[in-house]
Amino acid sequence: MAMLLQMTTFLTQYLYGANNNVPKQSDALRIGILSTAMINSAALINPAKSHGGVIISAVASRNFDKAKKFAKQYDIPKAYGSYEELLNEPGIDAVYISLPNGMHGTWAKKALNAGKHVLLEKPFTANADEARSLVQLAIEKKLILVEAFHWQFHPAAHSLKAILDTGKYGPIIRTYARMTTPKGSIPRSDIRWQFGLAGGSLMDMTYVISSTRYFLGAGTPREVAEAKARPTSQDPRVDEAMEATLRYDIDGRMVESKIYSDMWRANALGVVPRIWETPSIEIETEHAVIYFYNFMMPHLYHYITIHDKRTGKTTTEKHYSGGPQWGNRGETWWSTYRYQLEAFVDMVHGREPAHWVTLDSSIAQMDTIDMVYEKSGLGKRLPTPDDVDPPRVA
Template sequence: MALVLQAYTFAQQYVNSCLHPTPTKSPMALRLGVISSAQINAAAVIHPVETHPDVILYSIASRDVQVAQQAAKKYNFRKAVGSYQELLDDPDVDIVYISTPNGLHYEWSAKALRAGKHVLCEKPFTSNAEEARKLVGLAKEKNLICEEAFHWQFHPAAHLFRQILESGQYGRILRTDAIMTASPGVPDGDIRWQFELAGGSMMDMTYALSFTRYALRDAKLKDIQTATARPYKQDKRVDEAMHSLLLFEDSRDSHLIQSRVYTDMSRKWIINKIVPRMWELPSIEVETDKAIIYFYNAMMPHLYHYIAISDKMTGKTEYKKQYDGGPCWGEAWTTGGKGGKSYWSTYRYQLEAFTHKVRGKDVPYWIPGEESIAQMEVIDAIYQAAGLPVRPSISTKA
């Protein structure tokens, strides 16, 4: 479903660009360099930059200079270059967005930091936890920003979801159930199936684990009760799907929380080759003492979402939505005014926070590097519990 959601986001951002005027760019705007020509670039950073007055589309790099030139022409970048290193060597680049295959995230993020650039790196942060620790350490050493692009966490709907869970109104969290699937599935030959490039459903669909850990906040992983992978037929080291049952310990009162995380890059159709599960959007259900709380389409809530709260005592269900403002952004002044704009995508809220952080300003919400390390540690542990190898590091000088 990720590709479908991205397509809807492209359409939404295109419509919004027609309905809302392009802001005047600041003469001191941050100059963005984009490393790779990945399909995600348009939704994740290009269109958000178009509506941001403090960032300009400066340079895009591809290993095929003609591909970079085509992208530059299409999206009005000022420069196109034929190597990633050439982009990093440009002293005029201030910030870098990295959307290479998973296995190259650490290499090019580290090289960008060494070149003095702030980094917004696509998820998953790195191939494994060891790389994540090195990257976070390097960013601190260089006094630069290096942020994992879990864009959904920056959206007001995510903040409302957490506020509901932490309000105390519904008691303790007892269990969670998070899911992310692809139906139709990821096609054979896609880089997400390549073990050497850190492929696999737990890596590409790391959102499901992110939903879980975000809901539980400070809870610590205590045990992996079970982890069962459905191996990819062409490479048994790669998980086509992963069913894992995790046990977390609440940091406040030490009670245990059971969390199911299910990822599937090739989800079976309801009717084979006729009806895919198009409605099965990335979501999480949380059971508390007093309610069942369900966040539908947590990955891209700007398109459509709801948070359903089903009261166990009354049997009644209340629905909530939040497209701007909310617990974090409500009192914050943004480049779109107080609380942001209801038509902003998750990526646009993420860019707002990222640029504020780069400028040294306070931000309503942020994902610290330690969170990205912890995320990768859990992924590594799930692979090991499932009897699969941890995704490998590519040997580089980074």
């Protein structure tokens, strides 16, 4: 289902972007892209069309012909046949890194050392040790670095968080976050299945941990009570699926949070793909059971149901713009990526963003991922060695 959501986002953002081109400002942020990954169009290129403060200036690939083709397709002025060439370009202010997971840390460090701000795709790094090293460098360089958890920038996420924070429904008792993709949707040749590129379902579907932590307002769990991986038949080191139970200390209370990620979800009755299983989270509090359907791509469609245990009534909410953090900013057609870009530009220009994913949060995110992998017996992921040339699919 996650793949279908992304494809739908590509289409909608292309259509909205084409109809909402705006003139570029003289001080527009010039961004370069490291990789020719499919996600680039939805995550940055199309959102940038409606932002006067952003110009996509260059794209780089380890294959120059591929970079040129990509640049021509998306009307990007410059193409480079190596990532280093783009980072050495003085006209680039920031970079968006959508390389394979195991390469995130290495190239984010190189970008920071080249004086570029960094919008870094999730997961932040291969593991928490690498995350700490990267964060320290960003602090030393006084440059902006942020993990691209785009969903957190959407008004729907903020609205639910505000409801929880009021305490109207009492403290959180438990949570359950799920994200699946129908069996066969991700080809076995895809980089997400490769251990050497820090692949695995929990790495790719790290949203289940991100959503849990965001709504709990938590860092790392007190413990991972249990974690069960379903390894791929091709490589027992890579999780095809992962389910785990995390235990958090929240204001002196223990909250039990279950997570489930599955990149090869079996069809219902062996035939029907479970396309209804959008990334969702259920949150039970003392007085309510709250369900956020499609938290990952709420701009396409979502709903938040609140079942009040005291009255037995269920109410439904939807939030596509405004909200407690954006106020009058934003449009109903803005995607999560467009909201994210708005915040990124604000941060680079020294303005207070409506929302932000802190560096401490990204470290806690990787700490949690490491804890789950270690509990499962698979062991934490490792950075891709710098001298390894990955398959030319990103």
